[in-house]
Amino acid sequence: MKRISRGIVRYGAWPGLLISSCAILAFGFSIDREVLFFNFSYAWIVAWLLLLERRLPYKSAWRVADGQTRADLSHTLLNKGLVQLLLVQLIALGLFGNNNHSMVSQLPLTYQVAIGLIISEIGLYGAHRLAHEWSLLWRCHAVHHSVQRLWLVNTGRFHFIDSLASVAASVPFFLLSGISMDAIVWVSAITAYIGILTHCNVDVECGPLNYVFNTPNLHRWHHSTERTEGDRNYGENLMIWDLILGTFLYKKGSHIERIGIGDKMPERFVDQLALPFRWHHYQDSKSALSDA
Numbered sequence: 001m002k003r004i005s006r007g008i009v010r011y012g013a014w015p016g017l018l019i020s021s022c023a024i025l026a027f028g029f030s031i032d033r034e035v036l037f038f039n040f041s042y043a044w045i046v047a048w049l050l051l052l053e054r055r056l057p058y059k060s061a062w063r064v065a066d067g068q069t070r071a072d073l074s075h076t077l078l079n080k081g082l083v084q085l086l087l088v089q090l091i092a093l094g095l096f097g098n099n100n101h102s103m104v105s106q107l108p109l110t111y112q113v114a115i116g117l118i119i120s121e122i123g124l125y126g127a128h129r130l131a132h133e134w135s136l137l138w139r140c141h142a143v144h145h146s147v148q149r150l151w152l153v154n155t156g157r158f159h160f161i162d163s164l165a166s167v168a169a170s171v172p173f174f175l176l177s178g179i180s181m182d183a184i185v186w187v188s189a190i191t192a193y194i195g196i197l198t199h200c201n202v203d204v205e206c207g208p209l210n211y212v213f214n215t216p217n218l219h220r221w222h223h224s225t226e227r228t229e230g231d232r233n234y235g236e237n238l239m240i241w242d243l244i245l246g247t248f249l250y251k252k253g254s255h256i257e258r259i260g261i262g263d264k265m266p267e268r269f270v271d272q273l274a275l276p277f278r279w280h281h282y283q284d285s286k287s288a289l290s291d292a
């Protein structure tokens, strides 16, 4: 019985949390309270993940503190603030919110959301792949990959330049897609849901969904210390471009051993912010650094 219920949770948690959060947001839309209900839906996922990370961890070793929680949260808060500021500027400039008369915006909302997810993924995939392949951007992206455990709290651990680069890369595609403002909210919400689910330290199994969405099963390989595995699965929400461009990696049934990077990473948040500008100083330094 215990095995059966564990199996249900393993296979059901990922789709269950995604669908239930979307249902909460849909209710918010129905009463014109989408922002408030987006916050509820996000809190709903966080609460479940906190519980599941305790009851059904993917790796017990990843539950041990790594001294980076404060840095993880600081990066998350800085990114959220800056991205919101950027979006407010775009709306003020009239770049966002003007789509409601385009042809695509007349389509049913589900189609618009699918179009928005696929089109914005071009920018997100491109920015992410560039961050791995261009050494200057890697200096920023290394902050995200330096973690030695994955859990929901380090989902938002990105250097702010890295974050702004992916937002800047996806916004033009959003605008080009011509989807309505409501659809943009839906795509943004789904991006937030899928994002926080990818880092969870919960023993979920997404099965065939791995061929469509970015899941914890796939994203863990993206954090591998081996670049042949880590330079894979760039998709933020969908795996479509990884599948088309040959960077998709799904090792069904096998488990990741080590995650992290070969570069040195300062331990303090402020030093991590300075890292891209003082890269060689930190890489040549012999002290006070975590050798990932």
Ligand SMILES: [Zn+2]
Pocket (backbone or CB within 6 Å): 128, 132, 141, 145, 222
């Ligand atoms: Zn990456």
Ligand SMILES: [Zn+2]
Pocket (backbone or CB within 6 Å): 144, 199, 219, 223
């Ligand atoms: Zn990650």
